[in-house]
Amino acid sequence: MKASIIGTTGYGGAELLRILNQHPEFDIQSIHSTRDDLPIWHEYPHLYNVIDNTLQAIDPEKIALKADVVFLATPSGISGELAGKFVDKDIKVIDLSGDLRLDANQYQQWYKKEPVNQALINKAVYGLSEWNSEEIQPAHLISNPGCYPTAALLSLAPVIKEDIVQVDSIIVDAKSGISGAGRSLSRSSSFSEANENFSAYKVNQHQHTPEIEKQLHKWNENIQPITFTTQLLPITRGIMATSYVKLKESYTSPQLLELYEQTYNSCPFIRIRPENNYPSVKEVAGSNYCDIGMHVDERTGRVTIISVIDNLMKGAAGQAVQNANIMFGMNETTGLNFIPLYP
């Protein structure tokens, strides 16, 4: 299968290269960027002598002639237009941007940008691999989930679907490594400002809030607005979502863990930690795992759920390839058996 990547110079694009270069079924057919005619190793010297490709201009007509699947690792505001062109030609598209995740009006409200037309949005299947594989398999257009929503949704799904938490009690306190901000330069992602620091941003205003709520609603229509906090960790990779929910009835930690174990029984990338064991972000670095641990506090009737992912893997490129695997009928783990790099 031939894969083309558009938006290759960002971190999501680079991670797609790392995965696809070692993937047994996908070949990197071509790589594209607004900065074309440049060997990719000029941007990413770690790929020197490994990936020889040269960046090409973004010409959908030419790309469509050869690609079986196109990964859009472009910033918000661009992929909408591109996606449509490939979909019209029956080429499978996986869009890593946020452009197709929300309804047009919600997009406008939270992204403060012009939305893609609603018809295209309607065609897109939300690529939360563990929960949507039946829709993903036949889809032509995948809207790959955001990094924060992936961590939050995978850890909330069992209790929300089981309807055992108070619907207005959901709080997600999330922390992300700085690569989540992408590769464009900014004050907050400069070393001297981010190092030895920890900061909250977009408090109660992060654009991933409605994305999380939209999926929670699909699982349980009574869910009320959530509180969602995003904070910047002085690390490169990794997200932790620490979630708080209030139980309707009494459960013990082992009972809840059992529910999670059963729910994710057939999901190779979800690792439910045993009681009193909580995952740290480094324990999934470089891998496609989402690790989840939890504890019921009998004093408060609340559950603390901790989930971690590598934001560039399960939170972006890894899940994108997982979705591609599903779309092309392969085992979802194909080419994704990376063991976390520790320490």
Add this chain to the structure above:
Amino acid sequence: MKASIIGTTGYGGAELLRILNQHPEFDIQSIHSTRDDLPIWHEYPHLYNVIDNTLQAIDPEKIALKADVVFLATPSGISGELAGKFVDKDIKVIDLSGDLRLDANQYQQWYKKEPVNQALINKAVYGLSEWNSEEIQPAHLISNPGCYPTAALLSLAPVIKEDIVQVDSIIVDAKSGISGAGRSLSRSSSFSEANENFSAYKVNQHQHTPEIEKQLHKWNENIQPITFTTQLLPITRGIMATSYVKLKESYTSPQLLELYEQTYNSCPFIRIRPENNYPSVKEVAGSNYCDIGMHVDERTGRVTIISVIDNLMKGAAGQAVQNANIMFGMNETTGLNFIPLYP
């Protein structure tokens, strides 16, 4: 005034040295440690040619002959015995450990250690400087607050005292730099494990939980058990407490900020940030400030309150000296006007 420090080789002790060496009113009379007969710069080469003192054995009788105030920067389990000896001789004591903060039975339950006798605990005044100065001023024995409780309590006090939040809605998601774990060696504080990592620990079981609740109760006896999460940041100094409370009635962010501004009007170390501005931990590094920002989410009726301190300063040695200043009738800022070291 002559100050002696016991437990000087830990990070709290080293920070006391940094502060007291530059303090216009306190002289460092003597420094003590179980590792005696060692010039302090052997342990801390940054003090070479700055602080010439040699560590001495911990002999309360000898210390009592010369000191006006004794700082106990010892680990949990030690200071109880020492504190009593100085108090009996009318020497002022400031205990940075957790040994005198809880009632004996609670201490045993959360610290899993033998408590100090309750009579001594009863003599100790809780040294939350901004809220307890009237009791601190005449006190002979101060129980200096924990780092997490300082950050949490200062940021919750105004809404709790004003009784405007639902009493069972308090969640504190706290993050600390690794110096908070002290200087003794452990796997979780080794560089290769902590670097590029972020982890939760003692989930729902941290010994600072009852300390926070005890003070909240004094302010508002209806307060229910809180959810308190502690997490390890890959930085050396700094704590952020991100707190969530549900409002009983509707407030706007400006209204709440006004409440905080008024409450802390005369507190030089509390800086309430303007609307839409949130403090980051590095913005108080090396200083005694506690910076607080907040936002009311009208969608959920919850307030997100963000407070930051330097755990070794306002969270330990800084607040200890602030308390000493109050006890000796000085301006509470004396010798504490450190501007944060940024970047």
Add this chain to the structure above:
Amino acid sequence: MKASIIGTTGYGGAELLRILNQHPEFDIQSIHSTRDDLPIWHEYPHLYNVIDNTLQAIDPEKIALKADVVFLATPSGISGELAGKFVDKDIKVIDLSGDLRLDANQYQQWYKKEPVNQALINKAVYGLSEWNSEEIQPAHLISNPGCYPTAALLSLAPVIKEDIVQVDSIIVDAKSGISGAGRSLSRSSSFSEANENFSAYKVNQHQHTPEIEKQLHKWNENIQPITFTTQLLPITRGIMATSYVKLKESYTSPQLLELYEQTYNSCPFIRIRPENNYPSVKEVAGSNYCDIGMHVDERTGRVTIISVIDNLMKGAAGQAVQNANIMFGMNETTGLNFIPLYP
């Protein structure tokens, strides 16, 4: 082929697990440690659900019954005894410790420990894969090179063998990430001390000095003692060796680069950077590459040579598996095609 690992709980052992678990030809037969009867994921939660093995006691007799190759990832002072037992039974051994790299008297002088008996040392082949593959292939006992020597020797070899530098001019200013210090706890590798820091240690006394000199001598017997400095970087993985040599005659940077290109023409893990391009340590993280860049300064007649490796990969476990590949007649890259994890 069946591989056993002794000393599995150290970082070298953990990295061997990561490599061998994904290796197409080697199976992890058994893992051993002084801490036995513990599932390895208890020590390394990142391996949860990935590597199920339980640590076993170090019983050479039992290990010898099943293993084709034994990796000794033990600390200095232990492997000498173990190695002999396997060698006697014709089981191939790769020793990652420093115990077999020096002659007994030099070992005693630099390691300040009792050396292994010289007869065993004589049997060991120095496993600098790119330069010694003919000896490595038939060997039964490999002494795997140290991390610093690997970085230094690979970058010095071409000019030393070509005999174009002044023999008393060699200076290697080396910097290592903290995982190089191993997993045992120490003050200098604790986060609060190492973070935001950079320090030199064992100045002119590092035990890797004679290891480097020994190999340089084999290439050029006139080489004089070198100056070798080791410094601790506040990163987990990575070594940079910045080497300085004075040229006997005039060369340009392109001429030298051409020499390096030719020398390492058939070495898949050595990447010679083009002129004016210098490798950084992160550009090889998680991979088995050694990247080299250089510049001739016409003002001084000196060459600055910069080489980087991942100390746990090419500097330890990666090179060990590369040697195992060579010993068993496989392509040396088998199971080692890791693309650096960047960013």
Add this chain to the structure above:
Amino acid sequence: MKASIIGTTGYGGAELLRILNQHPEFDIQSIHSTRDDLPIWHEYPHLYNVIDNTLQAIDPEKIALKADVVFLATPSGISGELAGKFVDKDIKVIDLSGDLRLDANQYQQWYKKEPVNQALINKAVYGLSEWNSEEIQPAHLISNPGCYPTAALLSLAPVIKEDIVQVDSIIVDAKSGISGAGRSLSRSSSFSEANENFSAYKVNQHQHTPEIEKQLHKWNENIQPITFTTQLLPITRGIMATSYVKLKESYTSPQLLELYEQTYNSCPFIRIRPENNYPSVKEVAGSNYCDIGMHVDERTGRVTIISVIDNLMKGAAGQAVQNANIMFGMNETTGLNFIPLYP
């Protein structure tokens, strides 16, 4: 004394604010930037409620009416023009940029920029405080040394002046924290690229090379071109210069240390470490110290000299204030007694 700062939004400017705000003799009269009309705390929230000043336009006429001394913390290429205007009005100027450190032709060659006119350069006194105080005291225009040259020159001065090293043997392998690159955004100073990384840059081409050589020549006219390497540490503050020189005759480490002790006997900011003790960069963080350690290797006849400074303090703002102290006849330590912030 009234001080004005031009170029206040850079890190050098921010550090001048931190120092001067606490300085007993200098008042911050005004602060200036191309971004004017902004309270400085908008740029630097850590100064909230501490420094109320608002940035003003850079109007030399107006500044000259009130200031006794002007600090130019502007980027290269700007201060030349400004400096002249103040000097003409007999206002003392301390220029932190590199514009006045080299002769015009050398500047052009190494900075690749248009130089300031030579007449102004001739008026400037090189502000290496420990070595030039007699010229600094009466000067009107100080060219404040670069960060790397400060670390290198202070550590080389004793052996160069004593003429005991081979004049063509000097190598300085220098490492700097990322704040040294200033506050403007760049790929190499972005967190995701710099974190967990270490890289060399401008190999043999750094513009501080001729600055170091110029001063070495003043001390010893036979000094030959040096080898000077600059490398980027993943820390915010701190420089280490590891220097290598070959001795003409035999010396022991204690003998050399004695020479250094005597040389810097009356220099409060220079701390010569005892034998076998080497300074690390964190041990001077936030302070104006330059710590030096060294070792003679009898095997090679070379000395390894290690010096560390905080690049924003002794390498920029700290030394600038030290020079201002000297110019105005104060004790050079006035307002500079910062104890390093450790850990």
